[in-house]
Amino acid sequence: MSHSENVLVTSNDHFEVVEKTTIIDDSWPTHDQAVEDQTLDHFITREGKTFAGTHIIADFWGASRLDDLQLMEQALREGVEKAKATLLHIHLHHFTPNGGISGVAVLAESHISVHSWPERNYAAFDVFMCGDSQPELAIEVLKQAFTPTDVKVDNLLRGEVKIDD
Amino acid sequence: MSHSENVLVTSNDHFEVVEKTTIIDDSWPTHDQAVEDQTLDHFITREGKTFAGTHIIADFWGASRLDDLQLMEQALREGVEKAKATLLHIHLHHFTPNGGISGVAVLAESHISVHSWPERNYAAFDVFMCGDSQPELAIEVLKQAFTPTDVKVDNLLRGEVKIDD
Structure with a gap:
């Protein structure tokens, strides 16, 4: 088991970037998990449809603490865990002056x-x-963390195979 | 101007991950660019609609070279450049045995x-x-790189502000 983390902070009068890269070796698949993970890469069939996965597009309005980098990281990690996904890499940027956060969690199963x-x-x-x-x-965890008053959600089926394929 | 790149390869009998993290300091905003970049964080109004940005969901079918990590990185970088966006961070995973690639380019303007x-x-x-x-x-660059025979595209307006907001 190993775990490495890099933090890089860069700023000038108008711009600050916090680069935080965490490599979570200990969450990488073991031999048995790897076999299981490979099946996750395969398309699944449900209710007569064959597709790669589900892509949820969620807009949160009236939300709080959206500038809290620590909460964001925690919520993303917890969301991945609750969804029973496998975190491979997480990367967040913290912008000034508005405190906005941009980032991504790359998963064995895709991303948040x-x-x-x-x-x-x-x-x-x-x-x-x-x-x-x-x-x-994962969406439920994010709602609990940022308490939006209004949420707009679209559920997209990605990679849906047409019947004549 | 500085530029740093880290490559980490981890594998076992069933799983290989290539971690490549590139921090492109020289593309970070200068003082003047930073002021301009801040305006990019602001919502824009176009054709009577106020919104944060455009989210293109693109499914490529019949595509080639989808296991080519170098081409993927090159296409993402070129796509970011052609779209006139600002690359902050790029991270790609290469899975075995199928050669699938999962990854993301984090941008000042959001992500690919x-x-x-x-x-x-x-x-x-x-x-x-x-x-x-x-x-x-960026989608045009990706099409040229991977030559899909069929492309399904959805254009979503993200963060559209309702008239009564």
Whole structure:
């Protein structure tokens, strides 16, 4: 088991970037998990449809603490865990002066991204997961963390195979 | 101007991950660019609609070279450049045995993600850009790189402000 983390902070009068790269070796698949993970890469069939995965597009309005980098990281990690996905890499940027956060969690099953505008109390999330993960559970974790008053959600089936394929 | 790049390769009998993290300090905003970049974080109004940005969801079918990590990185970088966006961070995973690629380019203006299934000749891209960038030009670069026979594209307006807001 190993774990490495790099933090790089760069700033000038008008711009600051916090680069935080965490490589979570200990969450990488073991031999058995790797076999299981490979099946996640395969298309699944459900209710007569064959597709790669589910892509949830979620707009949060009236949300709080969208400038809180620590909460964002925590919520993304917890969302990945609740959805039963596998975190490979997480990367967040913290912008000044508005405190907005842009970043992504790359998963064995695809990704979660976030872009927040704290001054608008608005955040754009997308949660894309393949196989048997449950992306809707990640959305629930994000709702609990940022308490939006209004949420707009689109559920997209990605990679849906046409019947004549 | 500085430029740093880290490459980490980890593998076992069933799983290989190539971690490549490039920090492009010289593309970070200068003083003047930073002022301009801040305006990109602001919502824009076009044809009577106020919104944060455009999110293009693109499914490529019948595509080639979806297991080519070098081409993927090159296409993402060129797509960002053509769209006139600002690359902050790029991260790609290369899976075995199918050669699929998962990864993301984090931008000052949001992100481009990719998840590919070479055995299906299928790739799921999304290109989310705020402000005055042109995400559709990134899609054109990706088409030229991977030559899909069929492309399904959805254009989503993210963060559209309702009239009564």
